[in-house]
Amino acid sequence: MSTPPPTASPILVGVFYDYPQADSGALFEQAVRMGIEEVSAARGLDRPVELAAYHARGLPGGSEHDVRTTFAALADSGAIVALGPSISDNGLIVSAMVDDIGLPCVNYTGGEITRGEYMFHYQVGSLEEEPVVLARYLDRIGRRSAAVAHDHSAVGRGYAESFIHACDALGIELNAVVPVSPLADDLSGPLKRLRAGDPEGLVYLGLGVAARALAVALEADTWDVPVVANSALMFGYQRRDWRPGWEGWVYVDTVADDNRSRAKLRARDARTAAGPIGVAAYDIGRLVAEAVARAAHLTRDGLRDAFEKVKQLPASSGLDGTTMGFGRYDHGALKGRYLVLRRWEGGKTVQVEDQ
Secondary structure (H helix, E strand, O other), X not given: OOOOOOOOOOEEEEEEEOOOOOOXXXXXXXXXXXXHHHHHHHHOOOOOEEEEEEEOOOOOOOOHHHHHHHHHHHXXXXXXXXXXXOOHHHHHHHHHHXXXXXXXXXXXXXXXXXXXXOEEEOXXXXXXXXXXHHHHHHHHOOOOEEEEEEEOOHHHHHHHHHHHHHHHHHOOEEXXXXXXOOOOOOOHHHHHHHHOOOOOOXXXXXXXXXXXXXXXXXXXXXXXXXXXEOHHHHHHHOOHHHHHHHOOOEEEEOEOXXXXXXXXXXXXXXXXXXXXXXXXXXXXXXXXHHXXXXXXXXXXXXXXXXXXXXXXEEOXXXXXXXXXXXXXXXXXXXXXXXXXXXXXXXXXXXXXXXX
């Protein structure tokens, strides 16, 4: 009687959530698994991949302490790679931790500043590039002045600094730059300051909660002004009740209607392909599996080195032709036109053609 071959130990992937998940992370993890399974089938991975979820209440509503203690538990679990966080403020905390620990991690924040020796970055937005895209859009539609409301946070300040430089380059006058609480629920006072200089456009830059308060204040003030915003308005995918307040607002997204990789994903699972997080999770799963397939040594250091060898994968985010890959000094995944202008109209997100 022959002895069955030994079963290989699974590769453990820690999934780190830095804010409460309405579905406990089920959609994200399903999409990650889809990406892993697709590559595993094509590349013949010799062992299974398991996901283990860790939930923290991070900034701005939670604390650094919760981020650190929860991520430390993930690192102690034996995971060979981690996924997350999703908010740049928390990405800064985790980036320092993974470099100290030597644990490769793929975050999906908007901040290049989160990258490090072991921290890789799948850009669901960009603190540095979104403001440039928005300033160029205002320039194209002939708006020569603007007022800016930005979150009083590392994220908000980063967005604002980039937007100010972009406006300087394009000759757009800034009538007001007003910091607001990231958790604001009443912006009627700041709105008066924003409106005082009679700007031709209004800009919101931040995590998104204050964008809801800004919409409420605008409706009460009956100020009819074009509004543009950063990728915070992707909250509209989850918060249908916020969409009417953002009617007509142009914002930065990461999903495009012409992306062929996304179209293939939609044919497999329309729900996963419907929004930026599902699309990103699927791509991140593919990146992880590609790194595993390339790894000469199944250790944390070996996997970090393998990530840096992943090149030119078609991305499901961005306009068609966007690719994914890393390099020795390049830990940003998406290459090409991965930022997409969209507008909330009639409760739906519609791609802006002039971009």
